[in-house]
Amino acid sequence: xxxxxxxxxxxxxxxxxxxxLVIALLxxxxxxxxxxxLPDPIRIEMADKFAPPFTKGHVLGADELGRDVLSxxxxxxxxxxxxxxxxxxxxxxxxALLGTLAGYWRGVVDTVLLRVTDAMLSFPPIFLLxxxxxxxxxxxxxxxxxxxxxxxxxxxxxVRGQMLALRERxxxxxxxxxxxxxxxxxxxxxxxxxxxxxAVAATLSVARAILLESYISFLGYGIQxxxxxxxxxxNNAQSYFTSAPWVAIFPxxxxxxxxxxxxxxxxxxxxxxxxxxxxxPR
Amino acid sequence: MLVLVxxxxxxxxxxxxxxPAAIYAMTPTMSxxxxxxxxxxxxxxxxxxxxxxxWVGGVLTGNWGRSYRDGRLVREIIxxxxxxxxxxMVSAFSVALGLGLFTGIVSAVRQYSLFDHLLTFGSxxxxxxxxxxxxLMAIYVFAVLLGVLPPGNMGTIGAxxxxxxxxxxxxxPAATLGVVMVATWSRYTRASMLEVIQEDxxxxxxxxxxxxxAVIVKHALKNALIPLITLAGLQLPLVFSGALVTETVxxxxxxxxxxxxxxxxxxxxxxxxxxxxxxxxxxxxxxxxDFIYAAVDPRVRLA
Numbered sequence: 091x092x093x094x095x096x097x098x099x100x101x102x103x104x105x106x107x108x109x110x111l112v113i114a115l116l117x118x119x120x121x122x123x124x125x126x127x128l129p130d131p132i133r134i135e136m137a138d139k140f141a142p143p144f145t146k147g148h149v150l151g152a153d154e155l156g157r158d159v160l161s162x163x164x165x166x167x168x169x170x171x172x173x174x175x176x177x178x179x180x181x182x183x184x185x186a187l188l189g190t191l192a193g194y195w196r197g198v199v200d201t202v203l204l205r206v207t208d209a210m211l212s213f214p215p216i217f218l219l220x221x222x223x224x225x226x227x228x229x230x231x232x233x234x235x236x237x238x239x240x241x242x243x244x245x246x247x248x249v250r251g252q253m254l255a256l257r258e259r260x261x262x263x264x265x266x267x268x269x270x271x272x273x274x275x276x277x278x279x280x281x282x283x284x285x286x287x288x289a290v291a292a293t294l295s296v297a298r299a300i301l302l303e304s305y306i307s308f309l310g311y312g313i314q315x316x317x318x319x320x321x322x323x324x325n326n327a328q329s330y331f332t333s334a335p336w337v338a339i340f341p342x343x344x345x346x347x348x349x350x351x352x353x354x355x356x357x358x359x360x361x362x363x364x365x366x367x368x369x370x371p372r
Numbered sequence: 373m374l375v376l377v378x379x380x381x382x383x384x385x386x387x388x389x390x391x392p393a394a395i396y397a398m399t400p401t402m403s404x405x406x407x408x409x410x411x412x413x414x415x416x417x418x419x420x421x422x423x424x425x426x427w428v429g430g431v432l433t434g435n436w437g438r439s440y441r442d443g444r445l446v447r448e449i450i451x452x453x454x455x456x457x458x459x460x461m462v463s464a465f466s467v468a469l470g471l472g473l474f475t476g477i478v479s480a481v482r483q484y485s486l487f488d489h490l491l492t493f494g495s496x497x498x499x500x501x502x503x504x505x506x507x508l509m510a511i512y513v514f515a516v517l518l519g520v521l522p523p524g525n526m527g528t529i530g531a532x533x534x535x536x537x538x539x540x541x542x543x544x545p546a547a548t549l550g551v552v553m554v555a556t557w558s559r560y561t562r563a564s565m566l567e568v569i570q571e572d573x574x575x576x577x578x579x580x581x582x583x584x585x586a587v588i589v590k591h592a593l594k595n596a597l598i599p600l601i602t603l604a605g606l607q608l609p610l611v612f613s614g615a616l617v618t619e620t621v622x623x624x625x626x627x628x629x630x631x632x633x634x635x636x637x638x639x640x641x642x643x644x645x646x647x648x649x650x651x652x653x654x655x656x657x658x659x660x661x662d663f664i665y666a667a668v669d670p671r672v673r674l675a
Contacts, residue, residue, distance in 0.1 A: 218647075342506075
């Protein structure tokens with residue numbers, strides 16, 4: 091609603107603004123986790139086993155091996171955010187490439203790509219992801235690639251749709267008339283016009299990737315201990331959380347916070363790029 | 373379409389390194405000869421395309437193969453698990469549908485009210501919470517702290533089946549699975565309603581003096597619901613994913629749990645059967661929503 095009062099619009103964007111702050115904070119924590127004079131995230135201290143928050147120098151308590159939860163959370167942020175952003179890059183690169191080719195060339199390429207996209211979309215994402223993750227040696231790189239490999243479909247479809255509309259516009263015909271090659275038209279004329287939707291898709295796919303990583307790691311097929319990720323911190327929590335709930339509560343809150351922030355940011359970007367759009371669903 | 377789906381599923385499972393033989397190879401009592409014999413018997417030494425052809429031939433004749441784990445028929449194993457998942461999904465879906473529609477409508481009618489803001493914010497958070505963690509927290513609060521609901525399983529172990537017992541066990545997992553769905557439905561309903569409310573014929577109805585409530589329910593809602601039909605189909609893959617995680621957390625004996633268990637055993641036939649079945653249900657679901665869409669909206673014709 092572009093004619094909404096300024097104040098309402100500001101309120102509507104406030105979550106996005108807040109999200110930037112939260113993401114910055116989480117990013118800061120992850121980057122400077124080493125310099126914050128916190129306990130070593132992988133040092134086992136059996137005397138501190140299940141120390142509740144604010145005891146024995148553990149602000150958020152300690153886990154089943156006496157490791158500091160806060161320190162692990164911050165270090166896990168490095169892993170989880172890295173996987174999130176890297177998987178987003180894979181998703182967007184792959185999705186934008188395929189979407190551009192399909193939308194610009196149309197014809198057989200388009201038909202084949204669309205069919206494959208639809209086939210991939212028919213699988214419940216977690217099923218496909220688990221099937222892949224269970225059979226490769228889990229590492230940061232493999233998690234990133236697997237999540238990217240199962241997430242590109244939405245971006246492909248969006249970029250393709252945009253391409254179909256753009257390729258008939260005058261400026262493209264003009265470029266073609268001036269003798270520009272197909273590759274040049276795609277790269278220099280068409281892709282820059284999809285920056286808006288790609289930025290939105292990129293932000294939302296970071297959220298999705300962080301969430302997916304946490305699911306896979308929770309089920310035990312993702313990032314492996316002693317390396318901490320937000321998801322694998324919850325892997326063992328199910329056995330202990332009746333006696334030591336803090337081990338389960340804080341990683342979950344952190345994941346929710348991070349994913350919510352990226353989702354809101356994506357929403358805010360969408361409103362910014364397309365003011366006609368009412369808050370639209372994902 | 374289904375051929376393509378089965379090809380994708382099959383290649384995902386078979387091109388990945390470390391087949392079922394790798395698991396057996398780790399068993400100390402397994403000799404090299406036994407391993408060879410087993411690999412031959414299971415047909416794992418054949419080239420992947422041939423394995424695929426055999427598998428497709430089997431599926432078409434109703435033979436989904438036997439589980440590598442206990443030798444039971446895959447079809448039976450999976451069919452055993454379908455009702456549990458369906459109960460969970462259908463109950464979560466119906467509650468989510470009602471709640472989501474209602475909150476979405478109110479939110480759209482009172483756009484930019486406090487309720488709208490809270491709901492918009494809340495639904496975004498709900499979409500972002502990891503389902504497994506929500507389940508864990510639900511167990512902690514309702515089963516551990518308050519002790520009012522059971523933490524898992526489909527019924528009290530050893531007790532005879534009773535409806536109240538089943539419902540008590542269903543409540544937490546269904547609610548956990550439903551939260552994401554409520555959020556999705558509510559967001560889509562709100563967006564769709566907002567679009568419709570701006571239309572000229574709504575203004576006409578208002579000008580005619582139709583009561584405010586009647587305009588919303590009779591004129592706006594009818595048209596706002598049409599695009600939502602597609603959502604039911606689109607949501608299906610995500611609901612299956614959610615069910616997998618929910619079933620794992622609540623030890624609910626459905627297809628999702630079976631999938632996670634089978635992954636641990638590298639039980640290809642069962643995994644393949646589950647992948648195919650869920651994909652099949654998704655394809656059928658989407659087709660069904662397309663038909664309903666065409667039936668409801670006279671502007672759409674089936675090509």
